[in-house]
Amino acid sequence: xxxxxxxxxxxxAPLLVVDxxxxxxxxxxxxxxxxxxxxxxxxxxxxxxSGCGKSTLLRCLNALEDIQGGEILLxxxxxxxxxxxLTELRQRVGMVFQSYELFPHLNVLDNILLAPTRVQKRKRExxxxxxxxxxxxxxxxxxxxxxxxxxxxxxxxxxxIIRALCMHPEVMLFDEVTAALDPEMVREVLDxxxxxxxxxxxxxxxxxxxxxxxxxxxxxxxxNEGGICEEGPPEEFFxxxxxxxxxxFLQTFTFSRKRx
Amino acid sequence: MPDLGLNVLFKGKNLARLLGGLGVALKxxxxxxxxxxxxGIVVGLLMTWKNPISRALMRCYLEIVRIMPQMVLLFxxxxxxxRIFGWNLSGETSSVIVxxxxxxxxxxxxxxxxxxxxxxxxxxxxxxxxxxxxxxxRYIVLPQTVRRLIPLSMNLITRMIxxxxxxxxxxxVEVLKVSQQIIEANRMSSPNAAFGVYLxxxxxxxxxxxxxxxxxxxxxxxxx
Ligand SMILES: Nc1ncnc2c1ncn2[C@@H]1O[C@H](COP(=O)(O)OP(=O)(O)OP(=O)(O)O)[C@@H](O)[C@H]1O
Ligand SMILES: [Mg+2]
Numbered sequence: 001x002x003x004x005x006x007x008x009x010x011x012x013a014p015l016l017v018v019d020x021x022x023x024x025x026x027x028x029x030x031x032x033x034x035x036x037x038x039x040x041x042x043x044x045x046x047x048x049x050s051g052c053g054k055s056t057l058l059r060c061l062n063a064l065e066d067i068q069g070g071e072i073l074l075x076x077x078x079x080x081x082x083x084x085x086l087t088e089l090r091q092r093v094g095m096v097f098q099s100y101e102l103f104p105h106l107n108v109l110d111n112i113l114l115a116p117t118r119v120q121k122r123k124r125e126x127x128x129x130x131x132x133x134x135x136x137x138x139x140x141x142x143x144x145x146x147x148x149x150x151x152x153x154x155x156x157x158x159x160x161i162i163r164a165l166c167m168h169p170e171v172m173l174f175d176e177v178t179a180a181l182d183p184e185m186v187r188e189v190l191d192x193x194x195x196x197x198x199x200x201x202x203x204x205x206x207x208x209x210x211x212x213x214x215x216x217x218x219x220x221x222x223x224n225e226g227g228i229c230e231e232g233p234p235e236e237f238f239x240x241x242x243x244x245x246x247x248x249f250l251q252t253f254t255f256s257r258k259r260x
Numbered sequence: 261m262p263d264l265g266l267n268v269l270f271k272g273k274n275l276a277r278l279l280g281g282l283g284v285a286l287k288x289x290x291x292x293x294x295x296x297x298x299x300g301i302v303v304g305l306l307m308t309w310k311n312p313i314s315r316a317l318m319r320c321y322l323e324i325v326r327i328m329p330q331m332v333l334l335f336x337x338x339x340x341x342x343r344i345f346g347w348n349l350s351g352e353t354s355s356v357i358v359x360x361x362x363x364x365x366x367x368x369x370x371x372x373x374x375x376x377x378x379x380x381x382x383x384x385x386x387x388x389x390x391x392x393x394x395x396x397x398r399y400i401v402l403p404q405t406v407r408r409l410i411p412l413s414m415n416l417i418t419r420m421i422x423x424x425x426x427x428x429x430x431x432x433v434e435v436l437k438v439s440q441q442i443i444e445a446n447r448m449s450s451p452n453a454a455f456g457v458y459l460x461x462x463x464x465x466x467x468x469x470x471x472x473x474x475x476x477x478x479x480x481x482x483x484x
Contacts, residue, residue, distance in 0.1 A: 062388055091390035101385040105403050105483070114399060115389035167389060 012040025015075065015202055016061070016171055022069030023053070023060055030056045032226035033070065038171065041200045045213040045234070048223035049249055054206040055098075057223070058173045061204070062093050074170070091119060094169030096160050098176040102148040108135070109144040112163045120167065127166060134162045138192055154185030158192050171202040178209060210253050214238050222246050265452030269460060274442050278457075281435035282464050285424040288355045288434070293417050295356070296363025303364055304371020318368065325365035331426050333358045338430040351432035359420055366416055374408040375401070407483040414476030418469040435461055 016038040023031035030053040038044060046054050059065045061072060063081050072079040079089050102111050109131060116127040135141045138158050148156055157177055164172060174193065178186040190212050196203065197216050207213055213220060213234065220237040222230040222245075230237065230246045241247045269275050307318045338354040341347040349357070378401055386396040428437040439457045446453045 064384055064387060087390045087392050090388060093388075095388040097381065097385065097388075099381055101379075101381040103382065103385070103400055103404075105407060115391060118395060118399060119390045119392075163389070 012042070014038070015040045015042075017073045018061070018070070019073070020070035021057075021060060021067060021072060023056055023065060024068045030226055031060065034226075034228060035070075036221070036228065038202060038204065040202055043197050043201075043203045043205065043216055043218045044221060045217035045219075046204060046206045046221045046223055047208070047210070047213060047249070048229075052223045053226050054223055055175050058095070058175050058204065058206060061173060062090060062095050087119070091115075091167050092170045094164035094167060094172040096157070096164055096172070096174050096177050098179050102151075102156055102160060102163070104148050107145050107147050108140070108151070108159050111148070111159060112166050115163070116166050131162065131166055134165060135159075137195075138162070138188075152185060153181045154188050157181065157185075157189045161189075161192055161196075165196075171204065172196065174203065174205045174207070176206050176208065178207070210238070210250075222249065224249075263450070263452045264459070265450050265454065265456035266460075268442060268446045268450050268453040268456065271446070277438050277442070278435060278460060278464065281433060281438035282468065284352070284432065285421060285427075285434040286468060288352060288359060288424050288427065288432070289417065289420040291356050292359030292363050292420060293413075295360040296367045296416075296420075297413065299360065299364035300367025300371050303368025304375060307368055307372040308375050322365045322369055325362050330358065330362060330423055331429060333361065334426060334430050351427065351430045354430060355424070355427040355432055359423070363416065363420060367413060370409055370412045370416070371405070374405040374412075377408060378404055407479075411476045411480040411483075414472050414479075418472050421469055421472075422465065435464060 014037050018034055018036040018038075021031055021034045021036075022029070034057065036044075046057065048054055056065060060067055061079065063072075063079050063083070063086055066081045074089060074092060077083075077085070077089065079086075079093075083089060102108075103114070106114065109128065112131045112135075113124060113127050116122045117124050132141055132144065135144055140155060140158065143151060143155065143159075148159075151159065161177070177193070178189050181189065186209065190209065193203070193205065194212075194216055205213070205216065215234075217234040219231060220234050221228055222237065222241075222243075224245050230241065230243045232242075237246070238250065241250055269278070303318055303321070306314045309315060334354065337358050338349060338351060341349055341354075382400055382404070383396060386400045391399070424434060425436045427434055428440075433441075439461050443453045443457050
């Protein structure tokens with residue numbers, strides 16, 4: 001009990017509150033009354049079997065999906081598809097997808113600058129300075145004028161992260177950002193996310209990289225059949241899963257062979 | 261060396277007349293292309309609409325245009341409207357109407373193809389960055405659509421220029437008609453003129469269409 005209070009104290013104020021969120025596609029219920037509070041500076045990793053609704057959950061948080069029940073509040077303001085301030089709210093939630101979707105007709109710099117200059121109406125010079133500094137941090141400043149087709153998958157994904165960061169979002173959502181990458185490129189992308197965690201960025205991360213999840217998470221959420229099946233600190237979840245379903249799930253990541 | 265009958269070209273104003281004929285053909289096709297692009301964008305948007313009626317109508321329109329020989333359309337508009345409505349359309353006007361009717365359908369199909377080829381993720385990436393619907397079209401969808409469209413529509417333009425050779429059938433004096441006149445007038449003095457004149461027409465069409473093909477190839481490479 002005392003220990004629990006300690007961890008509560010370490011957290012910042014609630015930033016994003018998900019309250020009994022329900023999402024259906026026709027008559028398929030994908031998210032069934034999920035409740036979840038994300039605190040400032042917290043890194044939450046969401047894991048779960050394929051098709052359990054991880055992507056759908058993140059997409060709801062950015063109102064890319066309409067929802068059938070419950071509500072999502074960002075600093076008390078409701079995120080929903082019929083909110084008039086939707087575009088303003090979306091600027092405060094950064095998102096990076098699995099399939100790196102840079103805009104193919106714009107070079108790296110213009111990809112990054114488009115939304116800050118057109119949507120937030122910030123000065124191009126000012127954003128450019130910031131973007132170049134971020135590109136330099138990930139060693140891609142020489143690619144500023146390159147087009148997406150000239151970049152590797154890992155490079156594209158890192159640019160996509162910077163594109164989202166330049167909007168100064170309050171929370172970042174990552175949906176399996178390394179799932180489509182060659183193994184040797186996974187590391188460079190995960191390192192960027194790790195650095196964001198060290199800077200205290202609030203993040204929700206969906207990933208199948210369990211080592212990474214364990215290293216970066218403040219809290220792991222195990223999603224199964226549309227509900228939160230289990231949640232806790234990473235050591236607890238990975239070393240001593242409480243539910244049978246979580247144990248089964250974790251077993252799919254370990255291999256063993258009978259030897260005589 | 262055999263007599264290719266090229267000498268008739270330098271008789272009187274024959275070469276200038278041929279170029280003038282080519283000018284008429286190019287004028288008809290360029291006018292039609294401009295009209296086709298404008299109408300084609302509308303047709304293409306209607307083809308991607310969710311409304312099944314507008315989609316079905318556009319589908320029928322496209323099928324009719326593809327099945328119907330252009331010559332029949334030309335006759336229908338040029339001769340038919342005079343009879344039925346008493347309109348007195350000039351050959352050139354009729355040609356522009358028919359070519360635009362044809363071009364708008366073909367262009368519409370190209371626009372539709374370009375629009376639906378933009379992946380859903382592009383819209384979502386834009387939305388996730390806070391772009392409004394209008395901004396998404398303006399900065400993301402339209403630039404990509406146009407890039408895909410231009411090389412394809414170049415192809416349509418060259419096809420249109422070539423097909424203008426049909427309009428001599430409704431009395432428009434374009435390049436092919438001029439060549440027939442020249443050949444006819446010189447049948448006695450240079451019986452081989454047919455070869456030389458048609459060879460020249462071939463060259464003229466080639467030099468009118470080739471730069472367009474080159475430009476299409478260049479843009480395709482540049483924009484991919
Ligand atoms: N647009 C849609 N229409 C209908 N059903 C959908 C749609 N999107 C997702 N689903 C269904 O919702 C369920 C959850 O999908 P979701 O993509 O959220 O799973 P996931 O946990 O991200 O899986 P994965 O690990 O494979 O990415 C699946 O059963 C899927 O088939
Ligand atoms: Mg997914």
